[in-house]
Amino acid sequence: xxxxxxxxxxxxxxxxxxxxxxxxxxxxxxxxxxxxxxxxxxxxxxxxxxxxxxxxxxxxxxxxxxxxxxxxxxxxxxxxxxxxxxxxxxxxxxxxxxxxxxxxxxxxxxxxxxxxxxxxxxxxxxxxxxxxxxxxxxxxxxxxxxxxxxxxxxxxxxxxxxxxxxxxxxxxxxxxxxxxxxxxxxxxxxxxxxxxxxxxxxxxxxxxxxxxxxxxxxxxxxxxxxxxxxxxxxxxxxxxxxxxxxxxxxxxxxxxxxxxxxxxxxxxxxxxxxxxxxxxxxxxxxxxxxxxxxxxxxxxxxxxxxxxxxxxxxxxxxxxxxxxxx
Amino acid sequence: xxxxxxxxxxxxxxxxxxxxxxxxxxxxxxxxxxxxxxxxxxxxxxxxxxxxxxxxxxxxxxxxxxxxxxxxxxxxxxxxxxxxxxxxxxxxxxxxxxxxxxxxxxxxxxxxxxxxxxxxxxxxxxxxxxxxxxxxxxxxxxxxxxxxxxxxxxxxxxxxxxxxxxxxxxxxxxxxxxxxxxxxxxxxxxxxxxxxxxxxxxxxxxxxxxxxxxxxxxxxxxxxxxxxxxxxxxxxxxxxxxxxxxxxxxxxxxxxxxxxxxxxxxxxxxxxxxxxxxxxxxxxxxxxxxxx
Numbered sequence: 001x002x003x004x005x006x007x008x009x010x011x012x013x014x015x016x017x018x019x020x021x022x023x024x025x026x027x028x029x030x031x032x033x034x035x036x037x038x039x040x041x042x043x044x045x046x047x048x049x050x051x052x053x054x055x056x057x058x059x060x061x062x063x064x065x066x067x068x069x070x071x072x073x074x075x076x077x078x079x080x081x082x083x084x085x086x087x088x089x090x091x092x093x094x095x096x097x098x099x100x101x102x103x104x105x106x107x108x109x110x111x112x113x114x115x116x117x118x119x120x121x122x123x124x125x126x127x128x129x130x131x132x133x134x135x136x137x138x139x140x141x142x143x144x145x146x147x148x149x150x151x152x153x154x155x156x157x158x159x160x161x162x163x164x165x166x167x168x169x170x171x172x173x174x175x176x177x178x179x180x181x182x183x184x185x186x187x188x189x190x191x192x193x194x195x196x197x198x199x200x201x202x203x204x205x206x207x208x209x210x211x212x213x214x215x216x217x218x219x220x221x222x223x224x225x226x227x228x229x230x231x232x233x234x235x236x237x238x239x240x241x242x243x244x245x246x247x248x249x250x251x252x253x254x255x256x257x258x259x260x261x262x263x264x265x266x267x268x269x270x271x272x273x274x275x276x277x278x279x280x281x282x283x284x285x286x287x288x289x290x291x292x293x294x295x296x297x298x299x300x301x302x303x304x305x306x307x308x309x310x311x312x313x314x315x316x317x318x319x320x321x322x323x324x325x326x
Numbered sequence: 327x328x329x330x331x332x333x334x335x336x337x338x339x340x341x342x343x344x345x346x347x348x349x350x351x352x353x354x355x356x357x358x359x360x361x362x363x364x365x366x367x368x369x370x371x372x373x374x375x376x377x378x379x380x381x382x383x384x385x386x387x388x389x390x391x392x393x394x395x396x397x398x399x400x401x402x403x404x405x406x407x408x409x410x411x412x413x414x415x416x417x418x419x420x421x422x423x424x425x426x427x428x429x430x431x432x433x434x435x436x437x438x439x440x441x442x443x444x445x446x447x448x449x450x451x452x453x454x455x456x457x458x459x460x461x462x463x464x465x466x467x468x469x470x471x472x473x474x475x476x477x478x479x480x481x482x483x484x485x486x487x488x489x490x491x492x493x494x495x496x497x498x499x500x501x502x503x504x505x506x507x508x509x510x511x512x513x514x515x516x517x518x519x520x521x522x523x524x525x526x527x528x529x530x531x532x533x534x535x536x537x538x539x540x541x542x543x544x545x546x547x548x549x550x551x552x553x554x555x556x557x558x559x560x561x562x563x564x565x566x567x568x569x570x571x572x573x574x575x576x577x578x579x580x581x582x583x584x585x586x587x588x589x590x591x592x593x594x595x596x597x598x599x600x601x602x603x604x605x606x607x608x609x610x611x612x613x614x615x616x617x618x
Contacts (some may be wrong), residue, residue: 062423109608116363117426117607120562123555124600131597247555251431258428263420291447292547295439302432303411310418310425 009186012265013037016182020175027164034284036163042276044171044228049256049268050177051224056254057263058181058190059217060197061111064250065122068129069099069222071245073229075133078145078239081156088157092230096223103222104215111141111214126250133241144240147233157234166235173231173270177224182263189216225253259305261312270314275301327588334467335584341473343580347552348480348535350560351487351572352528359504359524362412362426366434368554370529373437374536375545376445382540383451389455390475393537397530403469404529405522407433412525413518423603432455434550441547450545454533458541476538484532491569504567554595559603564606567617574614578602 023043027036039123056062076098077091086094110121134142153161159165184190192213195203204210211238233239256275263266279298286293309315334611347492353367364370374396381392411429452458491497503508503520511517543549560579564571579599586598606614 062427064427084415109604113607113611115359115423116566117562117613120558121604121607122370122498124603127555128597128600131594135591135593247551255428258424262424292439292442295435296443299432299435299437299439302435303429304432306425306429306432307411307414307418310422311420 012182016178022173027167033163036167036282038277040163040170042165042272043174044232045256045276046269046272047174047177048225048228048253049272050181051221052253053257053262053268054181055217055221057257058197059193059214061214062119063122064119064254065126066225066253067245067247067249068126069103070229070249071223072099072102072277074233074244075139075225076240077230078147078233079139081143082147087155088230092227095230096226099222105220107215107218111211120204123247126245127247130241130245133245142241144238147237149237169231173228178269185265189213193217225308237282255302259313261314264312265312267312330466335588336581337467337469339580339584340577341469341477343577344477344480345535345558346556346579347573347576348483348530350557350576351555351569352531354561354567354569355526356377356468356525356570357561358569360416360521361411362416362501365427365430366437367532367557369434369437370400370532371553372547372550374533375540376441378448378540379452379545387418389452389537389541393534396537400533401530405526408522408525410449415455443532445547447547452540455541471489472538472541479534479538480616483531487569496523556599559599562613563603565613568615571615572615
């Protein structure tokens with residue numbers, strides 16, 4: 001079984017490398033800005049959902065408050081840049097580190113909670129942060145912040161003429177998130193997390209330090225999510241509390257993993273590739289004429305998938321994969 | 327700040343809290359019965375408010391008279407949701423917790439979309455009703471009549487629920503199913519029927535709350551979202567599954583909200599509720615009245 005596992009991991013890595021190369025070549029053929037925009041969003045959600053999946057999927061601690069870390073990343077970068085002129089790259093790193101620290105500080109009391117008490121705590125904490133930012137005048141309050149355009153440059157991570165640099169960054173981010181997950185899957189942490197998810201009491205009795213492994217998952221997950229937030233702020237060059245820290249965003253981040261397959265390596269990617277283009281297309285083709293149709297399509301899809309394929313759509317590709325991991 | 331204004335806002339907080347309890351109790355009932363959190367609970371409230379609004383707009387039925395009709399309609403709706411969705415969600419073998427959360431979340435999104443599609447995102451209100459805008463003065467404290475009646479309905483509903491659970495056959499079947507869903511099959515109770523009736527009852531209770539709320543709240547497709555989180559906090563504060571924990575939780579939430587609004591800017595009034603929730607579960611991870 002061990003060799004099977006090693007073989008599968010090698011195959012996963014090769015497939016991922018091929019997919020990344022193919023994805024990198026796509027913009028050579030697809031010049032349409034609208035389509036490129038959808039591709040950037042798809043890659044961003046893939047990366048975000050992959051990060052969410054580390055804490056919620058692998059470690060089993062369902063967070064519906066990840067918008068907190070996304071918003072922290074977006075706000076740290078934006079505030080440092082607009083108020084102090086700090087380059088977004090440092091803001092990205094800083095936002096990631098701050099988020100990881102905050103995730104651990106919050107995890108300290110929250111990881112004692114189980115089940116729905118934990119889920120609601122994550123929602124409530126993100127909601128408190130949202131309300132605080134909405135009332136914080138220096139940070140733009142409810143109106144948000146416009147990021148001033150200072151011309152195209154990699155140094156300031158701003159591009160007005162072409163979306164391609166954003167595309168390649170998002171692709172890089174998705175690759176990093178995937179690779180981190182791939183790497184962690186086979187590490188001591190990965191095994192601990194799956195044990196904690198399946199049965200925390202049994203894991204504890206076998207010597208897994210449940211609390212520390214949850215903290216580790218939270219820190220990694222929050223760091224990557226915050227980097228995604230920094231990227232998003234630069235990409236749309238305008239942020240406001242509701243759009244980057246609202247509850248809706250926590251959900252949007254989780255759904256690709258839910259649709260593709262929670263706690264799987266490929267699930268978040270697959271889910272994002274299906275969900276994001278579908279949402280964007282329904283929004284632009286039907287959404288305009290009859291408001292709410294995009295929500296109806298989206299919601300119906302989620303209900304049907306979670307009822308018909310609770311293990312996610314990834315199971316369609318290799319039904320035996322789950323057993324192989326265990 | 328005078329003593330009078332403090333009593334005034336605590337009194338309104340108490341009334342609002344009783345209504346929060348009524349909004350939340352359906353959630354607590356369903357959770358206690360089958361360990362499922364209905365993440366479309368806020369949307370149940372939303373359609374109840376719309377139903378009340380349309381009964382008023384088309385047939386000039388006052389929300390107070392509409393309340394029993396709306397509750398009955400929601401009863402049917404809740405049972406149908408169980409039979410069409412939840413029944414299958416609880417059977418899931420993989421990712422059981424996630425499936426419950428996201429199947430009802432998906433339903434919530436669909437309901438919101440349908441409301442936008444059919445009712446438009448416009449804000450509606452019941453423009454004139456028997457109670458709307460009226461207040462009663464009790465020793466210098468002004469209490470709005472709709473909230474007062476809402477509080478009375480809430481107390482009556484909790485009283486009725488207590489009687490129902492403890493004194494009727496269906497109530498006993500409900501209790502038995504909640505304790506051991508497998509064993510009740512042996513004595514000839516159809517688990518699915520009890521669950522469907524439980525969902526119906528839970529939905530009917532939030533329907534009652536929605537009918538009262540429509541007297542003094544704007545009605546729009548997203549209205550449920552703002553109350554849903556308060557309802558989850560109320561239920562969790564009381565302890566998941568404890569019906570009377572929801573009653574106590576509602577009162578606490580109402581009072582904390584009123585107190586916070588006195589200290590912090592009104593836009594931050596929910597922060598107090600959320601902070602109290604966190605404090606309570608950090609000390610008691612199962613809520614105030616929840617059992618292990």
